[in-house]
Amino acid sequence: xxxxxxxxxxYTKLSAESxxxxxxxxxxxxxxxxxxxVTEGQxxxxxAFVVKGLFSQNYVSDKGEVVIKTFFPEQRFAASVSAMLxxxxxxxxxxxxxxxxxxxxxxxxxxxxxxxxxxxxTFYINYMELHxxxxxxxxxxxxxxxxxxxxxxxxxxxFPSLIKRLKKHHIASYLxxxxxxxSRILLTNK
Amino acid sequence: xxxxxxxxxxYTKLSAESxxxxxxxxxxxxxxxxxxxVTEGQxxxxxAFVVKGLFSQNYVSDKGEVVIKTFFPEQRFAASVSAMLxxxxxxxxxxxxxxxxxxxxxxxxxxxxxxxxxxxxTFYINYMELHxxxxxxxxxxxxxxxxxxxxxxxxxxxFPSLIKRLKKHHIASYLxxxxxxxSRILLTNK
DNA sequence: CCAAAACATTTACATTTGTTGAGGAATTGA
DNA sequence: TCAATTCCTCAACAAATGTAAATGTTTTGG
Numbered sequence: 001x002x003x004x005x006x007x008x009x010x011y012t013k014l015s016a017e018s019x020x021x022x023x024x025x026x027x028x029x030x031x032x033x034x035x036x037x038v039t040e041g042q043x044x045x046x047x048a049f050v051v052k053g054l055f056s057q058n059y060v061s062d063k064g065e066v067v068i069k070t071f072f073p074e075q076r077f078a079a080s081v082s083a084m085l086x087x088x089x090x091x092x093x094x095x096x097x098x099x100x101x102x103x104x105x106x107x108x109x110x111x112x113x114x115x116x117x118x119x120x121x122t123f124y125i126n127y128m129e130l131h132x133x134x135x136x137x138x139x140x141x142x143x144x145x146x147x148x149x150x151x152x153x154x155x156x157x158x159f160p161s162l163i164k165r166l167k168k169h170h171i172a173s174y175l176x177x178x179x180x181x182x183s184r185i186l187l188t189n190k
Numbered sequence: 191x192x193x194x195x196x197x198x199x200x201y202t203k204l205s206a207e208s209x210x211x212x213x214x215x216x217x218x219x220x221x222x223x224x225x226x227x228v229t230e231g232q233x234x235x236x237x238a239f240v241v242k243g244l245f246s247q248n249y250v251s252d253k254g255e256v257v258i259k260t261f262f263p264e265q266r267f268a269a270s271v272s273a274m275l276x277x278x279x280x281x282x283x284x285x286x287x288x289x290x291x292x293x294x295x296x297x298x299x300x301x302x303x304x305x306x307x308x309x310x311x312t313f314y315i316n317y318m319e320l321h322x323x324x325x326x327x328x329x330x331x332x333x334x335x336x337x338x339x340x341x342x343x344x345x346x347x348x349f350p351s352l353i354k355r356l357k358k359h360h361i362a363s364y365l366x367x368x369x370x371x372x373s374r375i376l377l378t379n380k
Numbered sequence: 381c382c383a384a385a386a387c388a389t390t391t392a393c394a395t396t397t398g399t400t401g402a403g404g405a406a407t408t409g410a
Numbered sequence: 411t412c413a414a415t416t417c418c419t420c421a422a423c424a425a426a427t428g429t430a431a432a433t434g435t436t437t438t439g440g
Contacts, residue, residue: 147397167417180399371427
């Protein structure tokens with residue numbers, strides 16, 4: 001539990017009441033490797049803070065190709081946010097790539113807290129600013145402009161430890177290329 | 191001015207005080223086609239609500255290739271957000287593709303208002319949720335997975351009026367392809 | 381209105397990436 | 411442990427996209 005609020009406070013300081021209120025909606029859970037936290041087609045309601053382990057958020061095309069959008073390692077908040085916000089079935093599945101223990105909470109309960117406690121609203125704003133804006137802007141350019149080799153180098157540079165934990169085909173799926181192409185890239189960079 | 195607050199209220203209802211406070215930091219300005227609202231390398235501070243006209247936000251690579259990340263037509267809020275948030279030089283330029291009239295305000299003055307007035311914080315949250323999460327999630331998948339022809343079709347489908355206003359090379363730049371390739375795609379789809 | 385600049389298309393060739401299928405290595409779960 | 415499964419790499423060929431250069435059209439600013 002401490003690790004949770006310690007992480008929260010990297011976004012903004014929390015009052016004691018806010019902490020207590022948030023604590024009240026937290027539940028500890030574990031997911032075995034291969035388990036889904038969110039399943040495509042269902043309307044999700046929960047956010048999972050990853051204490052230990054690793055989730056991926058992925059889309060499966062009609063042809064069965066898997067495209068990974070994001071990895072959620074330790075201390076990240078995993079959720080299919082746009083599905084919750086629009087209360088529609090999720091286009092993504094969130095899967096445990098490793099045995100994963102989390103602290104879960106109901107997103108709408110959280111939203112209510114954010115309307116009640118200004119510091120929780122501030123957390124939410126700061127979280128979105130960092131992870132949905134600051135981190136995504138360069139990525140959007142790279143996806144349009146950079147060849148996969150360059151995107152791999154950038155990913156490896158930013159998340160060296162993740163690279164070691166991931167299967168190659170997961171990395172390929174995140175880069176939007178086939179395992180074949182990733183093999184070629186790794187050959188070239190050797 | 192009315193069109194501004196009318197748009198705001200599509201995100202959340204605003205109290206009279208909030209409106210007055212926000213109104214106080216608004217300035218009307220115009221940009222001729224080709225003018226920059228934000229220039230790469232500078233630390234921007236302002237947000238521009240587009241009343242009439244069209245901006246593009248683009249990145250220029252070291253080789254001089256232009257990659258367009260977003261278009262800001264009427265009633266959108268144009269800004270290089272991550273540069274402002276992190277108070278670093280912008281990696282993007284925001285340019286007027288047409289003669290454009292805007293209502294500008296200082297982003298940090300706005301942030302202060304959002305800490306003071308809960309309804310302005312709610313606007314900011316709702317705005318980010320819609321434009322940075324709900325709209326971006328499918329795009330991120332498409333950029334990784336869909337060939338340019340399919341991305342063109344999706345763009346044309348979602349913004350039919352924009353397609354007519356834009357030069358082909360701007361559309362190509364938004365899709366992350368060359369004008370040559372866009373020509374081929376348009377040939378095929380004919 | 382007109383000359384200059386910007387834009388769009390096409391062709392030929394190069395590069396990147398995808399597809400399919402095969403073989404061997406690593407991993408896993410009973 | 412060990413058989414089954416999953417994973418990785420590689421080869422050969424196919425498709426998508428990039429590059430460069432030529433040409434004709436459109437737009438634009440004076």
